[in-house]
Amino acid sequence: MTDAAGSGRAEATPGQADLPPRPRDAAWTLARAARLPLRGRMALLVLAGTLPLLAFNLGSIHADFRHERDRAGRQALELARGLALAVEGELRTRMASLEVLALSRAARRGDLADLRAMAEAVVAQHATDATILLLSEDGQQWLNTDLPADAPLPVRGTLDNQRRVFATGQASVSDLYGGSVPGRLVVAIDVPVRDAAGRVRAVLAMNPSLATFDEVLRRQHQGNGWIITLLDRGGRRIARAPENDSLRGAPMPRDFMPAWAMGGDGIVTTTTPKGEALLAAHARLPGAGWGVVVAVPMAELTRPAWRSALTSTGVGLALLLVGLGVAHRVSLSVTRPIAALRRLAAAPDSDQGKLARATGLAETDEVAAALREEARRRIDATAGLKDSERRLRLVVAELNHRAKNALATVQALALQTARGEAGSDPARFASEFGARLQTLSRAHDLLTAMSWEPAALSDVVRAGLAPWLEPPDPRLSFHCACSPVPPPASPGQAQAIVLALHELATNAVKHGALSRPGGRVAVTCWAEEGGAVGIITWQESGGPPVPGPPARRGFGTRLLERALAKDLGPGSQVTLDFEPEGVRATMRFLPRRNAAAAEAMAAAC
Template structure:
């Protein structure tokens, strides 16, 4: 995608806009085709049910005619000539073109209205139907078979002729013409392309519209025959029919007879509208695509020219329009604004270059300041080492522990100020930083051995970096002394710390009070490192008007630190030199 030209990208945009619409129309057309197909299947099935009921009525009417004729008195009296006259009258009135037969159980014909009297009659070869009539005693319609006399496909409607005792003695059969069923099919045929068929229990065609005369007696399509063999009363499926074309076929069984009726709809009638809709959709989509690509080409030409002009403008030297000369209109408002932006950016680059030169000068000053801070930090560490060695004497273990603890405290103070960008710290944060090892021992929060008053979290004036570092070191020394000799050296000892402002609101007061430690009889005889740090170095670092008071009361040490927060200044101040003086004064 990165190497595609603007014209190619616009062409892709047109394709992305048109093709989904074409696809949506095609999917919609297919969905409409499925709906039409389902509707046609239901319509064909309804027609098949209706035809099945009509076929049943037609066959029931013929069975009723035969059953009435079987009760003839002339037949019961054995008068075959008189009975023949009655049978021929029935054929002439109700079933023209058919013939009526009288048969014995072995199939021998005793009478056949289609054969003149006195002519020898053959025996019926198709005996399955009449055997079931003798076995069941009920009327039955046969499958299609080839007649011995007429030598053409026939079907038999057989009814029993009973003796006086009620047993079946003879068979009275009717062979209607198969074309007698075609009027039923033609009457309900909805379209000239539809195929309507009646078939027997084994799938042989009894009647068919169209081409009934040619296909009577032939089996139906194999797919329909397989579905018919499953015993389903009705259903629908795709078949090929005799023409070899695909059809949507619905079938239904004739109740009580066992025959079937099939209605086949050419799939072309269903697919033709869907194909026409799809072709129309594709043609319209192609037309829109060609139109869109043409418009994209014109738009690409209108955009590429200003872009090439902008490329030339960007590649030219900044001094080409340094004087603010107007750029000729590029023919595209966005390109004109971009040209103005390029010129403005060129001016900003020149200003940035000047600022970079100035920044480099200031960076040299900052590097010098950092070098100065590093020297101050080393001086402070050196002073801490000397003072610790002076207090702890020649014991290397005690020196290592004390010096390491003070270095860590100094590091915590630097971390606090670095997080705050050396812009000052809240008194509460300073107190927590100085007492961090003891607060962590109490579970990470004050309240067990060291109690901080709520005022320590109140908004108070920020403490300058130099003051914060000195306070952290001083609080560390107070806590160390309390852990060795004061309240924290005993399990029940407590330290209470309060922060607040003086009544005038100009100074910050931090109060340290120990309770529960060893009783004090007065100031210690020996002034250690912590005492000198509080009384001499802290007062100096906190600035003018700072006061540090230590009271060695019998209940424990009480210290009060009062100072005025100094104005927050940049790191390049005299705080480093004050630390040197502080270290030298210990």
């Protein structure tokens, strides 16, 4: 038995000695490849050199696509947030007009005739087909500016928003609902009307035209295939750009609603009613609970990536065939260039320039150049990403600061207007406050167009004098010097200058040169000290004689004499002279330089 066992250990399986050794590592595979003919080895080298590069290029294209998708999502989200603020501003403007009406004596006493006249004046001021209603707690209409005064008035069909006002005593914006006219969709802005004891006894409502919101979205739509939609709290479409009346009132797709129900801002993937994929960024309005959705068709993002991938694949395959065709002719001169190319591919990006430029073979030189170019792009991309992150943080911080500053400015405008002579006259208050809000809006539009970077001084002056320059008033002339180029104004300075010019022009229309046919106003801007100091002058002539400084300082005078110099920053100076022949104002400021705005100003000159 022992001999049999030993014999078993010593014997080998028949034919085992003829089998090759087992492949235990990559060295065996390389040894087998070394047995191939030279042409086969060159073919393997060509495949090994080309296919990884092709895969790397396709991976880069995919990474670029993802980066472009993320960038488009961020842009869409920024646009959605900006539009949310714009729509909120539209609602707040109308809500302020209603609150002024609700505080009037006619509303408190229930004088429907006087209240109707004031309401019609507010509707005419907004220049829209909005409707103002006065309703009781049960929804019965007491006043409707769309119907004659003696016409029978219906009962409001939807009372959810009205009940919210009675319950909270606060103004509220409704969701989209069906109006009293069959087939007509409306939204309502409801504010409480209180009696002498402070109890809510009625609701003053406005049904703004939905076309107003269409226009707000249309102004920001760039015709690039993006879809902008305004939604109510329930996710129903209020307005859309490009316009599609058949979708008004329709809910958003089901796959979008969970993200919408969670509230807040975000970016999700959804589909159109036709099943097309969309990248949708949504942002909520701060007060109304509505939201704005900016949707980017995924086809707009994937089409360039597919085109680049197909082109890259075609080019890679073509190079592969060329390499296989010439491989047998250059077999003796390939090994060294391939080794050099391998060293180049394995080197870190920072060491690419230290290696030899020429490998000894034109094809590998091209691949090496591509590797170096790709390394340079990676280095540039890394630097660009860091710069983009810095700029994004700066833009977010600037947007937050500007939003707070805009709200504070609106509050100050309302308070100062109410404290002046217009405070006792609701119609005059609404007119003056609305004009100042529109001026602030023009300043905001200008700064938005400049991405909150410093703006050219000529554009700032035109924004402040837009009502008198478009269409032009022959009595008002404006000239901005081109040599040296006036320096640009920072966002805070631009807003202050626009408000100051509006107040000067308004005062000239009421009391100064523009109150007479023969009056003249000359506005000039130029630069001193080689473009380091910006100067704007306002000179009136031909108007009523100016007896001297006014005994009572109004809002405009206080703005020019106290607030403007502070807003223009250190080193700035504002002078206001009440000369007998006309008011003269001079504004000097030291802005912060911005190359893009300075180049734009130079190009305009």
